[in-house]
Amino acid sequence: MPETSETIEPLIFVIFGASGDLAKRKLIPAIYDLYKRKYLPKKFAVLGVSRSKLDDNSFREQVLFENEFLELDSDSDVLAGEFRDRLFYQPIDTNSVEDYALVKERLEELDETFQTSGNVMFYLSTPPVLYDKIPKFLAHYGLNRHDGSYRRLVIEKPFGTDLASAKALNKSLKQYFDEEDIYRIDHYLGKETVQNLLVTRFANGVFEPLWNRNYIHHVEITNAEPIGVGSRGGYYDTSGALRDMLQNHLMQVVAHVAMEPPISPDAVAIRNEKTKLFQSLRPIAESDVSKYSIRGQYTASMMRGEPVKGYREELGVPDDSKTETYAALKFFIDNWRWSGVPFYARTGKRLPTKVTEVCITFNKPPQTLFRRQEEVLHSEHNQLIIRIQPDEGVLLSFGMKVPGDGFKVKNVGMDFHYSDLADNDVPEAYERLLLDCMRGDATLYAHGDSVEYTWEFVEPILNAWQHDSSIPIYGYPAGTWGPEIADDLIESEHEWRSPCRRLTDDTSYCEL
Ligand code: BG6
Numbered sequence: 001m002p003e004t005s006e007t008i009e010p011l012i013f014v015i016f017g018a019s020g021d022l023a024k025r026k027l028i029p030a031i032y033d034l035y036k037r038k039y040l041p042k043k044f045a046v047l048g049v050s051r052s053k054l055d056d057n058s059f060r061e062q063v064l065f066e067n068e069f070l071e072l073d074s075d076s077d078v079l080a081g082e083f084r085d086r087l088f089y090q091p092i093d094t095n096s097v098e099d100y101a102l103v104k105e106r107l108e109e110l111d112e113t114f115q116t117s118g119n120v121m122f123y124l125s126t127p128p129v130l131y132d133k134i135p136k137f138l139a140h141y142g143l144n145r146h147d148g149s150y151r152r153l154v155i156e157k158p159f160g161t162d163l164a165s166a167k168a169l170n171k172s173l174k175q176y177f178d179e180e181d182i183y184r185i186d187h188y189l190g191k192e193t194v195q196n197l198l199v200t201r202f203a204n205g206v207f208e209p210l211w212n213r214n215y216i217h218h219v220e221i222t223n224a225e226p227i228g229v230g231s232r233g234g235y236y237d238t239s240g241a242l243r244d245m246l247q248n249h250l251m252q253v254v255a256h257v258a259m260e261p262p263i264s265p266d267a268v269a270i271r272n273e274k275t276k277l278f279q280s281l282r283p284i285a286e287s288d289v290s291k292y293s294i295r296g297q298y299t300a301s302m303m304r305g306e307p308v309k310g311y312r313e314e315l316g317v318p319d320d321s322k323t324e325t326y327a328a329l330k331f332f333i334d335n336w337r338w339s340g341v342p343f344y345a346r347t348g349k350r351l352p353t354k355v356t357e358v359c360i361t362f363n364k365p366p367q368t369l370f371r372r373q374e375e376v377l378h379s380e381h382n383q384l385i386i387r388i389q390p391d392e393g394v395l396l397s398f399g400m401k402v403p404g405d406g407f408k409v410k411n412v413g414m415d416f417h418y419s420d421l422a423d424n425d426v427p428e429a430y431e432r433l434l435l436d437c438m439r440g441d442a443t444l445y446a447h448g449d450s451v452e453y454t455w456e457f458v459e460p461i462l463n464a465w466q467h468d469s470s471i472p473i474y475g476y477p478a479g480t481w482g483p484e485i486a487d488d489l490i491e492s493e494h495e496w497r498s499p500c501r502r503l504t505d506d507t508s509y510c511e512l
Contacts, residue, residue: 008438009150010043011119012110014103016134017126018048018059018089022156027125028087029069030430035083039435045114047106048089050126059089086114094130100137107143118149121437125156132172139176154183154437157248158239159446162462163455170448179448183437188249189444190429192418193388197256197358198265200386200394207384208261210362211337217381218342218490220359220497221253224351228298228309228478229325233316241295241327242458242465245347251278251454252446253388254343257358258333267443271450278453280335289464290471294486296326298350301477308350308478322473324465325349326482330489331457344490350478356388359497370399370407379411385497392418 013031015023034040048059064070064087070080090106092099111118120143124134135153138144144151153173160166173182188194201208210216223245229236236244255274262269284292300310312319326348333343364380385395395415402408436444464471474483487495 008039008041008435009119010041010114010116011121011438012045012047012107012114012116013434014047014049014107014120014122016049016094016122016124016130019050019052019054019062020125022125023048024063024067026430027123027434028063028067030428030434032064032069032080032083033428034431034435035086036079040438043115043117045086045088045110045116047103047110048087049092049094049103051091051093053091054089056088060084060087063087094126094134094137097137097140100141100143103138104141104143118146120146120150121152121154123154123156128158128161131155131169135173135176144176150181150440151177152181152183152437152440153177154185154434156185158243159184159248159451160455161239161243163452163459166451166455170452174448180442182448183433183442184446184448184451185433186248186252186446187429187433188252188388189446190431190433191388192427192432193386193392194253194256195444196392196394197253197386198270202261213337213339213341215362216341217361217363218344218494219257220361220490221250221257221343221345221357222359222496223250223347223356224481225349225354226303226351226479227354228350229311229314229317231315233314235316236325237317237321237323240323241325241347241349242462246327246329246345247454247458248446248451250345250347251457252450253356253358254345255450257360258338258343260337265443267441267445270443271447274450275447275453277333277335278450278457280333280338281453281457282332282334283457284329284331284460286460286464286468289461289468292330292489293461293465294326294328294474294483294489295324295465295471296348296474296476296483296486297321297323298325298348298478299475301479303350303352303479310475310478311350322465324473326351326474326476326486328482328486328489329461342491344496346482346486346496348476348482351481352479354390357497358386358388360384360386361494370401370409381494383497 015027017023031040031046048063054062064080064084088106088110090102092102107120110116122134122138124131126134135144155173160169201211255277259273259277262273297311300313301308311317311323311325312321317323326346328344328346331343331345332338332341360383362382362384368380380399383397385397387393387395393416395413397411397413399409400412402410433444436442474485476483481496481498490496
């Protein structure tokens, strides 16, 4: 992160939902780390707002001193003490407009004490039902706009649950905040390697000339998590993998892989290219959904020698739930560059390992020169694998001659790991995103239009999965790579790249 505190204007950072999990796990640790690394201005304060009946001190205890991240921080003593004095808390009933007068009062006091020039960043980390209420109630007290200073609104996902609700939310927010002051968080955009996709493509002469239908056979995007839904069963069951991961995070990754070069690396230029890309997604008709998608749900099994519950046994999940914990899609981008190139995206919980990666498979050479009848040691399709997490890096897989007589060819890899860089301090996604918002840079935030386009794209799938009972939901044992039938989505001799072996021998796939 090249910026220094000199370039960040004074501000108050207001967290709605401050007693919740995200504030404790991600937001406060991220702000503290920015503070520690001297990215924040001297004139700076945090105001936590939520229903819980806390005061400044008990809030400080809860989010700072009872928080795991601080225990792990060896030089926390002095710094945490200083940081503590910048944390404040205001309990309110977020549903009651009158209570926002208390927020106004508190902001005025803090502005006076910390000389923050009226700049405020409001962060909504609340249940989504409050997303349109809070801005409206802030506006009631004139807190949404302020002459000569900024008022920015940061919104967590989910941004809507379908196209209609996303549109309604955009419309409602824009009554109170200008689009340029609305920051829709997609934490995948804060990941260093997602941003690096643009650099790999547009800062090198070698990749981009090949980055099109003439040389690329197909593109795969995989997101796998070994964890189940844990204590989030209640939320997850109303969402499912398509809404939770694919419509937002993975579609943003698709945009970075597939968009045209922007005219400059700024927010407007990048957003324009993404919008064009999303507009080029070929719609999947509801009647074709079974041809282009597979959904699955994990069933009880053993992972790493431990018994693991099935999704339907998880807390808060109905025992006849049809919610998918795995989703795989095949789709096309109908534009000049990608015409005819299949894209595949999959995401799932309780898969064998944690990995997010993009795999570009190139066409094979026009002739197969080096083949022995009995031994074909390699795939002739070169692959470029961009590992988004963990073990961030880039791997190019290609064929080399095996030393010795004849022409035996073997696949080898040129493998770059971020961890090999001397200065390998990969910033946490939330840190990067919060800092960008403080600088007024929305490049890594989702634009209202792109959110609507991606909902529009997934909506027929959501509808078909909900209403067409002939579309199966496949069970897959926890610890496997999802329903085996998902391999059939991929054409011809290809299959999903397998970043690691299966963790269970139980392959009893079934239709639920
Ligand atoms: C969240 C989803 O947005 O992203 C979670 O709601 C998921 O279900 C998480 O586990 C994954 O994020 P990451 O950064 O760990 O890949």
